[in-house]
Amino acid sequence: MKRAYCILSAAVISWALLVTNGVFAADTPLGLPPLIVPLDNQITVAKVELGEKLFEDTRFSTTGEVSCATCHDSNSGFTDSPKVVSEGIHQLTGTRNAPTVINAAYMKHQFWDGREPDLESQSAQPFLNPVEMGLTSHEPILDVIRDDRTYRRMVRRAFSIDPDDVTMDHVQKAIASFERTIISGNSPFDRYRYGGDDTAMSEAAIRGLVVFEDDGRCVSCHTISQSFALFTDGKFHNLNVSFDSISEGVENLVQAYSERRAAGTDVDVDVLTEADVSELGRFAVTGEWTEIGAFKTSTLRNIEVTQPYMHDGSQATLEDVVDFYNNGGAVNEGDQINDFLSSGIRPLDLTDQQKLDLVEFMKALTSPEYASSDIAQ
């Protein structure tokens, strides 16, 4: 469904959030562009409060123990760091590492493989996934809302409807509105690059920024623009992460999954429950050969507190990640490189000092509100 978007001016955001308890930033954070909000889902305090409650509600799972916040915990950079892959009901594991909600509002695609186009549509999926919340339909969610006095009041306030008429569309809009307030900039890097403060980053981080933009060529995909930095190009790339698990017989896997797509299959369920299908990346969503094994470029904001890394959490530390890229997309030098590797990935020949500095730079991308996370690096 095509959404009409408008750029929400800082003034409107300020007004909308004026009556809160002061947690949210009233202006566009330093280093971020103005947030684009769909015309049919303007942010209001009432929607945000409802969305937050829905986000944290564990009743929307078969065991009554799993909510969005289970895997997207505000104390862990809105991920479930340090979990490698997420755990849903009955501690069932999926195949993928939980991406952060922080600044997800700026993404053009949601999920590692971009299978949903926006926050609204993404929010509905985990409820129905057998290894996440495990529901077989969204009805139980609406039942809970209709029977809960607090929810009834909040729904009425947020949407001016009779709470008995609540639909998943309302639920999705509320959750998305809440997530649109989970944006953060103003990191040491932002203050250095956009705030004109030459002392905002350490010497090592400043050297690391040079590596990031020059020898490391990281900016090719983790973009830094003239007046803001999203640190992601929003595109999908095959980095050779864990592709060796499907290299043998990839032709059969591609053929088999193409047939399943043709017959109609639930990609959301497949990619989280079947490890080999998960490794196909965006190909599972689009069927495009050029997207075999390709995953969305992550933002690097707050990356220090959202370990481990990559779509399957297979890289534990930022040092591991830097080594991986330095090797040209290989955990160990000389590892097999798959045929579908994204162009531009190649050995970097960084010095040890450059590698250390690069890690220091990435640590400078943590926003102050998440800097005191209880995750140790």
Add this chain to the structure above:
Amino acid sequence: MSGILNRRSLLRGSLAGITASCLPLSLVKLSFGATAPAKDFTFAFISDSHIQHVGGNEFVRNWDRGLIRAVAECNLMSPKPDFVVYGGDIAQLALPQEIDHGLELMSRLNYKTYYVMGEHDFYLDMGEYWEKQLGPQWYSFDHKGVHFVVLNSVLTYDSWVNKWASGTERMGVMAGLDDPRGSPFMVGEEQRRWLAKDLAAVDKSTPIVVLSHSPIQKIFKNWNFWTEDAEEIQALLSPFENATVLYGHVHQIQYNQIGNITFHSAMATAWPWPYPESYAQADNALPVLTVPMNRADPFFERDATGWQFVDVWSGKASVSYSLPQNTSRTVAYDFEAGRPVDTKYPQSLLPPQDHY
């Protein structure tokens, strides 16, 4: 690519919707009416990999990756193609190690491959090593009622060939597309005589497909998008009802119709070239019919590169181009209009994609 219309097209991955069922109805009716379906077939066309030796065991990574990807994707085709044609310029400086490394990468293809000579395979030793590995420089073969002719269309004047101090120097000059010291391509008299004899034995209703590196047209002399004896070759093809020329060398999508002959170019797996109109100091004769590819994005290494497969039915060819992270394109023969037409871009691309 959206608008998936049938199961067969789906199994071609990103080239979904390219098959007969997606073409204008007139084409479908005519194609099924004109020939028995069993004679329709598909072959893949990979070209211009320019495997370039750096030193030791090292080759330019970028060009290697382009060929590796084309081969890997071609292996995913379902249904399988009948065979593969390699359009020329597998090497960059015709070094044996380059030819060998290219053939090694091509060996991962699961299909029989026919090779065409390119100038980058030839001018170091006048094709001696290439011949040793791959056989005759020009030949013909038949497949399901279609007569295929492979030409070495990158020959040139003997006087030019002989004036260089070494094969290396000669190859170096010819390797520069825009080098003013180069010399125009041609098929040459010997091959024209052979071709005339070869075609004399073929019924005029048999579809002919010529596989050539240079365009068998005169498009842009500055960059050797040129065949000096194009008219003579075209004359040899003109008696045939259905003649198609498939060529490499230009690293971009081109297509044309001259009389009864349809021309299609192949993309390179290595790198794209600008269209001749991008050079402000010379005129060019790019076929008016051609809707150009979008202007290549240098930040995406594989942009505007790729490979293609060719569907042959009713003696005509339609070429489907697999373009990375881009809309796939098909240039199909429009029986009503009597010329090739891009099924996606009937007129032109929108700005700012234009070359300028």
Add this chain to the structure above:
Amino acid sequence: MKHNLTLSLILSVFFFHSTPAAVADEFTQDDIDVWQAEYMAVVQKGRDLFTDPTLGNSENGVVCAQCHPNGANTHPETYPKFQKQIGRVIGLWEMVNWCLRNPLEAEPIDAASPDMTAIIAYMAHERRGVALEPGKH
């Protein structure tokens, strides 16, 4: 003092009468020919670098002319411009350095160096006659 002033006044009147009037930035056709030759020498140097496999100590020997025959598709007339992929406004020299670092797997060249001037001169010369359109994507 007054004596010197008078003297210089007389002298200047004398000189103005007896020599042709001095014109700022005076040059002759010979000068132009010399300068044009200098310019073309730099353009030629740029062409040489454009086809030099050791440019920037390239690791792979790829040259600019492989993808840009006759400098085509470099669009010098559009710079400076917002280079979408770099995310900010850049001059042509930065794009040259981007190419050096990426497809040519080489080291960037100093913007102020004669080599950079030569490369830019070559591209501009091959694009002569095309109207300036700075900022054009």
